[in-house]
Amino acid sequence: MTTNTANTASGGPVLDWAAGHGPVTGALSATTGAFAAATTGAATGMPPGWALAVGAAGALGHTIAGLRVRNAGRTVATRAACWLLGAGWTTWAMATGPLTWTALGSLAALGVGIGTANRSADLYEEAREEEAIAAAERQVAAELSAERRAIAAEWADRIQRVCGITVRVLAVEMWPTGTGFSLDAELPPGGATYDKVAKEAPRLSADARLPHGCTATASPGIDQGRVILDVTTVNVLAEERTYPDDYGPLSVLTGIPWGYRTNAEEIRTYLREQCALVVGPTGSGKTNMVHVILAGFARADDVLTFVIDLNAGSAGLPWVLPALSGDLRGPDGAPVRPGIDWLAATHEEATIMLDAVLRIARHRKTVYQDLMARANTDLLPISARIPQIMLVVDEGAEILTSTDRAMRQLAAKILEVIRIARAMGVRTVLTALGATGSVLGNLMIRREAKVRVALTGGETEGMDLSKMFPGTRGLRTDQAPYKGSGFLGTPEETAGLFKAWRILPNQIRDITTATTDRHPVLDAPSKEAAGDAYTRRWDPDRTAWMRDTTSGSDTSTGTGTTAAQTTGSGRDGLNLSALRNEQPEQGPEPDADALAARFMAEIDKTFGTTAEPGTPDRPEQRDDKPPTAPRPGLNLSALRGQGEQAPEAGPAWLADAIDAIASAGAAGMKPSAIAELVGKDRKTVRAALRAAAERGELVYRDNGPHSVYLHPDHA
Numbered sequence: 256m257t258t259n260t261a262n263t264a265s266g267g268p269v270l271d272w273a274a275g276h277g278p279v280t281g282a283l284s285a286t287t288g289a290f291a292a293a294t295t296g297a298a299t300g301m302p303p304g305w306a307l308a309v310g311a312a313g314a315l316g317h318t319i320a321g322l323r324v325r326n327a328g329r330t331v332a333t334r335a336a337c338w339l340l341g342a343g344w345t346t347w348a349m350a351t352g353p354l355t356w357t358a359l360g361s362l363a364a365l366g367v368g369i370g371t372a373n374r375s376a377d378l379y380e381e382a383r384e385e386e387a388i389a390a391a392e393r394q395v396a397a398e399l400s401a402e403r404r405a406i407a408a409e410w411a412d413r414i415q416r417v418c419g420i421t422v423r424v425l426a427v428e429m430w431p432t433g434t435g436f437s438l439d440a441e442l443p444p445g446g447a448t449y450d451k452v453a454k455e456a457p458r459l460s461a462d463a464r465l466p467h468g469c470t471a472t473a474s475p476g477i478d479q480g481r482v483i484l485d486v487t488t489v490n491v492l493a494e495e496r497t498y499p500d501d502y503g504p505l506s507v508l509t510g511i512p513w514g515y516r517t518n519a520e521e522i523r524t525y526l527r528e529q530c531a532l533v534v535g536p537t538g539s540g541k542t543n544m545v546h547v548i549l550a551g552f553a554r555a556d557d558v559l560t561f562v563i564d565l566n567a568g569s570a571g572l573p574w575v576l577p578a579l580s581g582d583l584r585g586p587d588g589a590p591v592r593p594g595i596d597w598l599a600a601t602h603e604e605a606t607i608m609l610d611a612v613l614r615i616a617r618h619r620k621t622v623y624q625d626l627m628a629r630a631n632t633d634l635l636p637i638s639a640r641i642p643q644i645m646l647v648v649d650e651g652a653e654i655l656t657s658t659d660r661a662m663r664q665l666a667a668k669i670l671e672v673i674r675i676a677r678a679m680g681v682r683t684v685l686t687a688l689g690a691t692g693s694v695l696g697n698l699m700i701r702r703e704a705k706v707r708v709a710l711t712g713g714e715t716e717g718m719d720l721s722k723m724f725p726g727t728r729g730l731r732t733d734q735a736p737y738k739g740s741g742f743l744g745t746p747e748e749t750a751g752l753f754k755a756w757r758i759l760p761n762q763i764r765d766i767t768t769a770t771t772d773r774h775p776v777l778d779a780p781s782k783e784a785a786g787d788a789y790t791r792r793w794d795p796d797r798t799a800w801m802r803d804t805t806s807g808s809d810t811s812t813g814t815g816t817t818a819a820q821t822t823g824s825g826r827d828g829l830n831l832s833a834l835r836n837e838q839p840e841q842g843p844e845p846d847a848d849a850l851a852a853r854f855m856a857e858i859d860k861t862f863g864t865t866a867e868p869g870t871p872d873r874p875e876q877r878d879d880k881p882p883t884a885p886r887p888g889l890n891l892s893a894l895r896g897q898g899e900q901a902p903e904a905g906p907a908w909l910a911d912a913i914d915a916i917a918s919a920g921a922a923g924m925k926p927s928a929i930a931e932l933v934g935k936d937r938k939t940v941r942a943a944l945r946a947a948a949e950r951g952e953l954v955y956r957d958n959g960p961h962s963v964y965l966h967p968d969h970a
């Protein structure tokens with residue numbers, strides 16, 4: 256209780272009705288206050304009636320304060336009584352003398368009484384408060400369960416009407432996304448299975464008048480006598496959702512998100528041991544889906560992605576070109592690694608890649624024997640140090656079913672990878688234009704590619720969903736008429752509706768930049784097994800084709816192919832001549848080589864992944880290139896900011912260095928200062944500056960230890 260009546264003699268009492276006191280301190284404060292008031296009052300001859308008046312005021316003040324905070328009546332009464340008792344004792348003690356055993360004893364008894372009464376009042380108030388909260392919760396729950404009970408009754412009735420069986424709904428769970436609910440129901444005795452409900456899913460949806468794109472999908476319950484019915488009430492597939500802009504790290508071991516379900520929850524695929532098959536006819540959003548897949552792999556810190564796309568490499572180009580052209584810069588201005596680790600656009604390059612992958616898989620089997628024995632596993636422990644290789648083959652299923660001799664050779668290699676490399680951490684994602692019998696007729700695909708996607712986009716042609724997702728009933732292509740939507744099934748989850756996020760070209764660039772430091776480096780034994788085929792994958796002669804694809808085309812998602820197919824160009828599938836004819840005067844060949852070489856040099860310097868003896872990978876070694884060759888191929892000037900004058904060659908940081916040298920004016924800058932500025936070693940910096948000077952971008956003022964580089968404007 257709060258009794259701050261204390262000193263009535265000097266300046267009057269400080270009355271804080273709401274001041275906090277525990278039962279013990281409250282009682283102590285009341286009794287000591289009363290005792291002090293009584294002794295002072297008796298000594299100074301104060302009229303005893305004053306103490307009673309103060310007590311009455313205290314009781315009144317506390318009553319008002321108690322009512323304000325909605326204390327219970329008995330709490331208010333207890334506190335007012337404490338005030339009056341204290342004041343009564345003070346009045347009596349002032350009249351009869353406070354320093355007697357009777358007065359002191361009765362004061363002590365009063366203190367204990369006040370303490371006990373207040374403790375009990377506090378406990379009562381706490382209990383009251385808890386009860387009020389519980390009552391509010393009970394009310395919410397009652398309202399919710401009323402809704403659930405209504406849903407349970409409605410659906411039990413519907414299942415009876417449509418499926419002809421009487422189920423007992425045991426639970427209704429509302430999805431936190433607010434887009435539907437799940438029912439857990441007990442099937443009737445007599446051997447009814449969940450199938451009875453599953454096969455009537457479309458009729459149940461119609462009976463419930465669900466909006467288009469919403470479904471009632473039945474799956475097995477906790478035992479064979481139970482069924483789970485997922486009912487979507489909001490069609491999230493109709494709207495376009497862009498790829499989530501959290502580009503944080505992922506791992507192949509903890510799953511890669513590929514899209515979202517009708518309940519708006521993200522869906523992950525687990526590809527450490529599984530291969531995947533993605534089927535989507537033209538215009539269904541397959542290219543977009545491939546980019547979502549590549550985005551997930553790029554974000555993983557234990558995955559290296561190899562892409563085969565015989566359709567001019569268009570699936571992989573947006574992940575390579577911005578990095579290759581030097582258009583992207585990391586946070587520290589360093590060059591950016593491509594979002595994929597190898598891109599094959601021709602039959603020849605694909606063969607080189609597949610042979611290297613097979614060598615890697617076989618070599619890993621022997622060199623990592625000890626490691627696997629120590630880890631007590633027959634699966635190679637995948638990590639950032641020994642990365643998983645994800646081989647993505649766009650329209651790979653068509654390669655597998657082709658009757659062309661060259662394609663059959665490729666197909667044999669792809670199947671060999673699928674067959675032998677699971678334990679060694681190489682898995683494939685194949686895409687196909689249609690879920691035709693010839694694709695799914697392949698035993699290896701049926702057995703190994705259990706992660707399956709069918710992008711329907713409303714297409715029914717070549718979409719045999721019962722073959723794609725055997726054992727799943729009630730899937731109809733018209734349930735997913737939107738681009739990027741379809742069905743996804745994994746060994747962990749039965750096939751159901753899903754939609755891929757829309758991924759935009761700028762997101763691909765952002766992800767490439769955000770993940771540049773995250774990509775693993777191929778483990779040394781694998782690199783050794785892959786040999787030159789791998790380390791020279793960005794060689795000018797092997798990447799020259801990329802230059803042609805950028806002339807006048809875009810590499811964005813959604814537009815599909817970036818370069819036309821060849822018809823007799825003699826370059827294995829690339830329509831180079833058509834593009835060259837558009838810009839005959841620009842002499843693209845030397846420039847493509849220059850760019851590829853520069854790219855290699857940057858990657859090499861920054862990440863040390865492409866060291867190859869004898870490769871002309873340093874700009875200064877390329878004296879066969881015209882110093883001011885135009886850039887028709889990769890069209891870098893178009894990619895850079897307007898009016899920005901890019902250096903003609905040299906590492907990515909050179910532009911910053913030249914800017915700094917220009918700012919230094921006639922004083923110029925020493926190579927050591929530039930090395931410090933760009934964060935590179937002096938030898939590398941000297942070589943690049945010398946090359947830039949040879950190209951006329953800088954001027955070297957030789958002055959012994961004080962030699963500097965100047966911008967030509969200040970020389």
Ligand SMILES: Nc1ncnc2c1ncn2[C@@H]1O[C@H](COP(=O)(O)OP(=O)(O)OP(=O)(O)O)[C@@H](O)[C@H]1O
Binds near residue numbers: 812
């Ligand atoms: N997940 C998605 N969400 C919304 N819209 C999408 C999605 N995926 C694709 N689209 C739309 O569909 C268009 C075609 O997509 P995409 O190029 O990926 O299809 P495709 O099947 O590869 O077709 P093609 O083979 O003709 O290139 C895109 O430009 C985009 O507008």
